[in-house]
Amino acid sequence: MKFVVALVLSTFAFSALAQKHMVNFDLGEVYGALTWSKSKEKGESVNEDRTRVLSVNYAYTLLPYLQVGGKVNYGINSASDSSSEDYGFQVGAIYNHGADIRSSYYASLYLGMQWDNNYGSFHSHGEEVSTTVAVGKRFPLSFVNLENVVYSPEISWNQTTPTKSSDIQWEQDLSIKFLNFSVFF
Numbered sequence: 001m002k003f004v005v006a007l008v009l010s011t012f013a014f015s016a017l018a019q020k021h022m023v024n025f026d027l028g029e030v031y032g033a034l035t036w037s038k039s040k041e042k043g044e045s046v047n048e049d050r051t052r053v054l055s056v057n058y059a060y061t062l063l064p065y066l067q068v069g070g071k072v073n074y075g076i077n078s079a080s081d082s083s084s085e086d087y088g089f090q091v092g093a094i095y096n097h098g099a100d101i102r103s104s105y106y107a108s109l110y111l112g113m114q115w116d117n118n119y120g121s122f123h124s125h126g127e128e129v130s131t132t133v134a135v136g137k138r139f140p141l142s143f144v145n146l147e148n149v150v151y152s153p154e155i156s157w158n159q160t161t162p163t164k165s166s167d168i169q170w171e172q173d174l175s176i177k178f179l180n181f182s183v184f185f
Helices: 002-017
Strands: 021-026 035-041 046-063 066-078 082-096 105-120 124-137 139-141 146-151 154-162 168-177 180-184
Touching: 066 105, 082 124, 124 168
Parallel strands: none
Antiparallel strands: 021 046, 021 180, 035 046, 035 168, 046 066, 066 082, 082 105, 105 124, 124 154, 139 146, 146 180, 154 168
């Protein structure tokens, strides 16, 4: 009997834990799908660039409606005269509109640092402050027996601003992430 009670309690504990941790990854931006980038250099007009970003996000459910976490970003930007690689880390929060975070609307805000390596006609390294705001909706994939996997399309906006004097004044990215998935455990 003690074994059955322990088994039932551990099952409830694991079920509660299943909603505490979330890992999020986006497959669409890896291929540059539906991502628009603009950058502004001193004395020049706004440039439009093509950006590919790999982003991995971990979030912990602190309260029923609030998650806190961190995000690691790696990006490749291809402009006509040069290309660059971006590395970054951000911390932030996700507000969920419903108590069931696996099927709710959400909004997130992340702040952090990003480091650029530019190659091509000129070579430079830069440090930037990065801000990301996103809104989206999560859809559980339990109908295909993926209990802990959630489809989470979102629209995100990212702005980076150099911390030191630089030719680039700012960069902005607007992304529609339609191949965005989250795993809860």
